[in-house]
Amino acid sequence: MKTLKNYLYISAALVLLAGCKPSFENPKGTKGTADFTRYIAVGNSLTAGYADGGLYLEGQQNSYPSIIAKQMALVGGGKFTQPLFSEAQANGSGYLKLTGFTPTGSPVTTTVTENTAVRDQVTIPGFGNVILYTKYSGDINNYGVPGIKLQQIMYGPYGNLNGYFERLLPGAPPTNNTTYLDFVTAKDFTFFTDWLGNNDALGYATSGGAGDVLTDKTQFAQLYTLSIAKLTEKGAKGAVATIPDVTAIPYFNTVTVGAILAGVQKANPTVKDLYISARTSTDIDNLIYAPRAATATDLVVLTFPTSKIGQMVNSPAGMVPYGLTPYAPIDNQYVLDANEIALTKDYVTAYNTTIKTIAQQKGLAVFDAFTFLNDIKAHGILVDGVSANSNYISGGIFSLDGVHLTPRGYAIVANEYIRAINKTYNASIPTVNISNYRGVKFPN
Amino acid sequence: MKKLFLLLMWLSPAIVCAQGFQVNLNGQKQIGMGHTGTGLLQDGASIAFNPGAMAMLPENYIQAGISPLWFKSGFNGAGTNDVAFTKNRVATPFNAYGVWGPKDARWKVGMGVYTPFGGLTDWGNNWQGKYVLESLDLKSIFFQPTVSYKLTDYLSVGAGFIYNYATVDLQRAIPISDPDGNTGQARLKGHGKGYGWNAGVFIKASPEFTIGLNYRSEVKTNIKNGDAMFSVANSAQPNFPQPNTFEAGIPLPQTASIGFGYTASPKLLLALDVNYVGWHSYKELAFDYASNTPTLQDTHSPRNYKDAYSIRGGAQYKTCDKMAVRLGGGYTTTAVKDGYVTPEVPDANRYYLTAGFGYKVTNKLDLDFSFEYEHLFSRTQTNIESNLSGTFKSNVYIPGVSLAYHW
Numbered sequence: 001m002k003t004l005k006n007y008l009y010i011s012a013a014l015v016l017l018a019g020c021k022p023s024f025e026n027p028k029g030t031k032g033t034a035d036f037t038r039y040i041a042v043g044n045s046l047t048a049g050y051a052d053g054g055l056y057l058e059g060q061q062n063s064y065p066s067i068i069a070k071q072m073a074l075v076g077g078g079k080f081t082q083p084l085f086s087e088a089q090a091n092g093s094g095y096l097k098l099t100g101f102t103p104t105g106s107p108v109t110t111t112v113t114e115n116t117a118v119r120d121q122v123t124i125p126g127f128g129n130v131i132l133y134t135k136y137s138g139d140i141n142n143y144g145v146p147g148i149k150l151q152q153i154m155y156g157p158y159g160n161l162n163g164y165f166e167r168l169l170p171g172a173p174p175t176n177n178t179t180y181l182d183f184v185t186a187k188d189f190t191f192f193t194d195w196l197g198n199n200d201a202l203g204y205a206t207s208g209g210a211g212d213v214l215t216d217k218t219q220f221a222q223l224y225t226l227s228i229a230k231l232t233e234k235g236a237k238g239a240v241a242t243i244p245d246v247t248a249i250p251y252f253n254t255v256t257v258g259a260i261l262a263g264v265q266k267a268n269p270t271v272k273d274l275y276i277s278a279r280t281s282t283d284i285d286n287l288i289y290a291p292r293a294a295t296a297t298d299l300v301v302l303t304f305p306t307s308k309i310g311q312m313v314n315s316p317a318g319m320v321p322y323g324l325t326p327y328a329p330i331d332n333q334y335v336l337d338a339n340e341i342a343l344t345k346d347y348v349t350a351y352n353t354t355i356k357t358i359a360q361q362k363g364l365a366v367f368d369a370f371t372f373l374n375d376i377k378a379h380g381i382l383v384d385g386v387s388a389n390s391n392y393i394s395g396g397i398f399s400l401d402g403v404h405l406t407p408r409g410y411a412i413v414a415n416e417y418i419r420a421i422n423k424t425y426n427a428s429i430p431t432v433n434i435s436n437y438r439g440v441k442f443p444n
Numbered sequence: 445m446k447k448l449f450l451l452l453m454w455l456s457p458a459i460v461c462a463q464g465f466q467v468n469l470n471g472q473k474q475i476g477m478g479h480t481g482t483g484l485l486q487d488g489a490s491i492a493f494n495p496g497a498m499a500m501l502p503e504n505y506i507q508a509g510i511s512p513l514w515f516k517s518g519f520n521g522a523g524t525n526d527v528a529f530t531k532n533r534v535a536t537p538f539n540a541y542g543v544w545g546p547k548d549a550r551w552k553v554g555m556g557v558y559t560p561f562g563g564l565t566d567w568g569n570n571w572q573g574k575y576v577l578e579s580l581d582l583k584s585i586f587f588q589p590t591v592s593y594k595l596t597d598y599l600s601v602g603a604g605f606i607y608n609y610a611t612v613d614l615q616r617a618i619p620i621s622d623p624d625g626n627t628g629q630a631r632l633k634g635h636g637k638g639y640g641w642n643a644g645v646f647i648k649a650s651p652e653f654t655i656g657l658n659y660r661s662e663v664k665t666n667i668k669n670g671d672a673m674f675s676v677a678n679s680a681q682p683n684f685p686q687p688n689t690f691e692a693g694i695p696l697p698q699t700a701s702i703g704f705g706y707t708a709s710p711k712l713l714l715a716l717d718v719n720y721v722g723w724h725s726y727k728e729l730a731f732d733y734a735s736n737t738p739t740l741q742d743t744h745s746p747r748n749y750k751d752a753y754s755i756r757g758g759a760q761y762k763t764c765d766k767m768a769v770r771l772g773g774g775y776t777t778t779a780v781k782d783g784y785v786t787p788e789v790p791d792a793n794r795y796y797l798t799a800g801f802g803y804k805v806t807n808k809l810d811l812d813f814s815f816e817y818e819h820l821f822s823r824t825q826t827n828i829e830s831n832l833s834g835t836f837k838s839n840v841y842i843p844g845v846s847l848a849y850h851w
Contacts, residue, residue, distance in 0.1 A: 385576035442677035
């Protein structure tokens with residue numbers, strides 16, 4: 001019995017030992033010179049957590065502002081509420097889902113249409129159809145509205161034209177007349193992030209320069225100055241982000257001229273060139289397009305239906321294969337040609353100069369998304385053993401729409417914001433653990 | 445039955461690290477004295493410490509010991525508040541020796557089974573570095589038949605052949621999500637073998653002063669036909685062909701030791717060991733897969749270890765005929781260079797303190813307890829291969845017990 005007792009003592013001692021973990025004294029995070037009591041996020045789809053071609057609950061829950069807010073809470077930040085879709089309508093607007101791969105390895109996506117939050121559709125005269133979503137009426141800290149341009153933030157009726165904005169407003173279309181800027185600044189706040197301006201260039205670019213226009217540089221500067229003045233007028237501090245180079249996203253780098261041509265040449269080796277309808281000048285006022293052979297510097301959009309290539313179509317020269325002759329070039333909307341790229345880049349550079357200049361004047365933190373995403377495109381990024389890059393699907397950062405980010409991508413962005421905020425405001429908000437966030441979901 | 449149950453509580457199938465993944469737990473009497481023994485004549489553990497000393501042992505030995513080991517490591521990601529700790533798993537390095545020779549003969553033969561290398565680190569499947577490593581369980585068991593011969597009354601030599609049986613079980617997450625958002629899993633599991641030798645010289649310079657020299661060769665251990673198991677979402681599975689096998693090699697390093705013993709009085713024994721471990725042979729950890737795809741390439745992870753040194757000292761004081769208390773300690777330099785620290789072996793310079801208690805149950809039976817505490821200095825690192833960045837801190841707690849029968 002005595003030995004048994006000894007064993008028990010020894011066992012007890014060993015159990016105690018098992019509790020002796022090394023200890024870490026984390027320096028207590030500090031908010032520095034900023035105040036995170038009420039943080040609001042101003043921006044577009046990226047801010048809302050839009051992903052996979054739609055706004056849905058999981059994307060919202062992984063939005064970069066929500067990630068930042070969680071980390072701010074560790075240094076005394078306040079409550080952060082997002083206009084989430086309900087569980088029952090978790091699929092929000094609907095979104096793209098990867099359902100498999102073709103035998104040649106091309107991804108197959110389908111649109112999720114069940115359990116959406118679509119409540120109605122209205123036709124706004126002179127504008128068109130607007131899809132409406134289930135209204136949200138609670139507190140809001142994340143004001144991200146997919147689709148919004150900086151150019152539209154002072155436009156009163158905009159709440160009738162954008163279903164994502166409309167769902168946050170109490171009124172029904174066409175009665176809404178609150179500007180976005182007034183809406184987000186109605187309630188006092190102590191800190192903001194502002195990532196507006198992407199759509200002022202992106203809308204033009206993703207439509208191949210055909211479906212939208214670039215916001216005038218002067219107008220951009222005026223609106224940016226005005227919005228930052230309004231956001232900082234009561235002493236709030238904040239962080240802004242620059243606009244990424246639109247050519248850094250997989251939307252423009254996945255379906256390439258070379259790849260399409262190689263596919264055509266497999267069946268028909270005599271084909272030498274693809275033809276596109278290309279802008280003839282980088283002068284913004286010169287809208288003349290002409291057919292020419294495509295080169296690697298022309299970018300084809302991710303959504304281009306490649307099956308169109310080679311189909312016999314009517315042309316001034318009779319029936320010709322689509323995209324393979326100057327008589328039936330690939331339509332403008334599918335290609336961001338070299339001149340359009342140059343034009344877009346010029347505008348984005350000007351926008352970013354505005355953003356950085358004003359941020360500096362106001363002492364705001366800047367997350368330079370332009371440089372950051374270009375760097376990822378050039379070199380990839382390696383975090384905690386996960387290597388990520390700008391490739392479609394396999395890169396892990398961009399979601400299935402090729403423009404917006406995956407939870408992993410948004411977490412990486414959140415950390416960059418946090419670093420910028422910490423630097424500018426002498427704060428020490430802890431960064432987030434990237435390995436907790438997923439890339440693209442692969443089907444079984 | 446109860447006794448047995450409690451003893452079994454301490455056992456679990458694994459072996460853990462100390463200094464790289466070297467485990468210095470080759471005998472309880474020696475652990476108590478700061479793991480010194482190259483220049484001493486304590487017991488059958490001389491097979492591991494210095495085969496040259498075996499012929500000088502005054503008696504024959506059969507003994508076995510075990511040192512359940514708690515490797516408590518923590519990681520704090522750079523710039524984060526997140527702290528991860530290794531799971532509570534116990535490794536069980538053990539040692540067993542048999543030494544025999546006819547009374548008054550100049551020679552002795554022996555057999556040692558011991559675990560000089562190993563590692564058990566289990567960080568779980570939900571920590572910051574899960575894509576680098578979830579868990580590693582590396583075991584290595586040396587089987588060493590040994591002979592020793594006494595050339596003169598003051599000089600003996602000995603040598604043994606080493607057969608190493610090793611098993612490895614490595615798990616990490618793959619950053620590919622399935623439809624439910626779960627990550628993929630990789631598991632490499634296999635066993636292998638290696639050969640080497642261990643030789644030594646023992647000198648009784650005077651009745652009080654003894655010297656030992658020991659060299660143990662590198663043991664190149666190769667794992668062939670290990671199972672390479674990858675499970676990812678079905679649509680991504682063709683990138684990771686199954687079933688698949690891997691080959692890997694680990695060069696367990698050569699060691700050289702010199703040890704001194706000094707009998708200060710009939711009751712007091714002092715010891716000092718200096719130790720070199722040729723870790724420079726561990727240049728990379730390579731996995732060669734039987735089936736490769738563009739996604740699943742062979743991996744060559746640089747390790748580029750550097751040689752490590754340790755100095756150890758210890759004392760044994762016999763409080764009476766039946767009892768001895770032991771104390772010791774030492775300092776070991778890390779084998780892992782800056783930038784190469786990985787969660788599989790979060791190594792650092794370390795010091796250790798040991799204590800032991802010996803009790804003669806009968807004239808022929810020794811019961812020895814040992815306890816070792818190791819503290820690894822905090823190490824803040826960004827790994828060059830994974831960019832995993834943060835601070836590792838580790839403590840090791842190793843109680844131990846052995847029984848030795850001698851005649």
